[in-house]
Amino acid sequence: MDTIPELTIDVQVMFFDTDCAGVVHNIAYLRHIETARTHLAEILGWRLVEMANTGLYPVVVRTEIDYKRPARLGDVMRVRGFLEEVERSRFWCGFEISRATDNRLLVTCRQSLALVQMPEGRAVRLPPEWRERWSKKVRVRESTT
Numbered sequence: 001m002d003t004i005p006e007l008t009i010d011v012q013v014m015f016f017d018t019d020c021a022g023v024v025h026n027i028a029y030l031r032h033i034e035t036a037r038t039h040l041a042e043i044l045g046w047r048l049v050e051m052a053n054t055g056l057y058p059v060v061v062r063t064e065i066d067y068k069r070p071a072r073l074g075d076v077m078r079v080r081g082f083l084e085e086v087e088r089s090r091f092w093c094g095f096e097i098s099r100a101t102d103n104r105l106l107v108t109c110r111q112s113l114a115l116v117q118m119p120e121g122r123a124v125r126l127p128p129e130w131r132e133r134w135s136k137k138v139r140v141r142e143s144t145t
Helices: 026-043 049-053 130-136
Strands: 006-012 056-065 076-086 090-099 105-117 123-124
Touching: 006 026, 026 049, 026 056, 026 076, 026 090, 026 105, 049 056, 076 130
Parallel strands: none
Antiparallel strands: 006 076, 056 105, 076 090, 090 105, 105 123
């Protein structure tokens, strides 16, 4: 049985991530989540070049994010991304960002994604093997919305 698709990346907070007080902007967390999600997509079987060749892309349709405490200039943030839930035509990925030095949780986030065939912009059902492969590891729902 496969394990839950997940990954962890470390990111150092840079000047461009922060405001004049050295506190990370809320949008910077989303950029780091985007990076982790792109790497997670590769684990799920969508490599960047293949997406460009096939025109089939995982597209974010919803983001839920909670800011628990701030990161500051120079901190190393640990971004963990994982497959959380699978439906027929969309899936949810979860993300946790913590400070590497003390493991304090900074941000939690979940995003709903759908597969979209471009250039038509048509939603496509998830591969049926996903349900079999990860049904014992992640929540599987019958919802189509």
